[in-house]
Amino acid sequence: DQQVKQNSPSLSVQEGRISILNCDYTNSMFDYFLWYKKYPAEGPTFLISISSIKDKNEDGRFTVFLNKSAKHLSLHIVPSQPGDSAVYFCAAYINAGNMLTFGGGTRLMVKP
Amino acid sequence: KAGVTQTPRYLIKTRGQQVTLSCSPISGHRSVSWYQQTPGQGLQFLFEYFSETQRNKGNFPGRFSGRQFSNSRSEMNVSTLELGDSALYLCASSFLVGDSYEQYFGPGTRLTVT
Numbered sequence: 001d002q003q004v005k006q007n008s009p010s011l012s013v014q015e016g017r018i019s020i021l022n023c024d025y026t027n028s029m030f031d032y033f034l035w036y037k038k039y040p041a042e043g044p045t046f047l048i049s050i051s052s053i054k055d056k057n058e059d060g061r062f063t064v065f066l067n068k069s070a071k072h073l074s075l076h077i078v079p080s081q082p083g084d085s086a087v088y089f090c091a092a093y094i095n096a097g098n099m100l101t102f103g104g105g106t107r108l109m110v111k112p
Numbered sequence: 113k114a115g116v117t118q119t120p121r122y123l124i125k126t127r128g129q130q131v132t133l134s135c136s137p138i139s140g141h142r143s144v145s146w147y148q149q150t151p152g153q154g155l156q157f158l159f160e161y162f163s164e165t166q167r168n169k170g171n172f173p174g175r176f177s178g179r180q181f182s183n184s185r186s187e188m189n190v191s192t193l194e195l196g197d198s199a200l201y202l203c204a205s206s207f208l209v210g211d212s213y214e215q216y217f218g219p220g221t222r223l224t225v226t
Contacts (some may be wrong), residue, residue, distance in 0.1 A: 002172065031213070033214040034213070034214070034215060034219075041200065041222075042220070043149075043200075043202045043204075043217035043218060043219055043220045044155075044216070044217050046200075046214055046215060046216050046217070049213055049214055051211035051212065051213070052175075053211060054211065066194065084122050089155075091215075093213055093215070095208070095213075097168065098144070098145075098160045098162070098167045098168040099145065099157045099160055099170070100157070100204075100215060102154070102155050104154070105154075
């Protein structure tokens with residue numbers, strides 16, 4: 001049973017525009033949600049996280065929104081840059097469970 | 113602040129041998145997790161340590177083991193290597209305070225079993 005899902009396998013965006021990456025989850029016990037950027041054969045790079053008690057967190061060009069009632073979160077990247085092209089993973093963490101649960105990833109392509 | 117470091121970065125071993133991988137977390141981080149990354153299975157959780165205690169373990173055979181030292185550095189060991197153990201092994205250290213949780217990954221150790 002996939003507790004964290006990223007239903008869009010890929011997304012293409014024009015440079016300078018907004019990229020919106022989506023993630024859905026089923027377990028209401030998750031305490032934190034994290035977003036990672038990943039290149040092939042490398043480890044994930046942490047971007048931003050949000051606590052389940054918040055609905056928004058912002059860090060530079062990255063903003064994460066959390067809608068607990070819909071069990072949905074999204075990562076907004078504004079403005080998008082060609083260097084943002086990578087696979088993006090959302091992940092969820094239960095404090096008592098002590099492990100991250102990852103979504104399947106979305107490949108973002110930012111076109112110049 | 114230095115990131116998560118892993119040694120060695122690359123390793124080639126023969127079936128049946130054993131291997132030990134090392135991880136140094138970010139200074140101040142007391143939790144260390146290990147993951148196996150393969151093209152077919154993606155990122156799979158191995159185990160998590162906090163203050164020298166294993167708090168959680170993934171669905172891997174007993175050939176995979178780990179430990180954490182008092183300085184939070186961690187090692188994982190794989191005994192009786194199999195071809196299917198070829199993978200990128202990632203270590204991550206995490207930090208939880210108040211309403212903030214962050215987990216940072218190291219560059220990984222690429223293990224090839226021949």
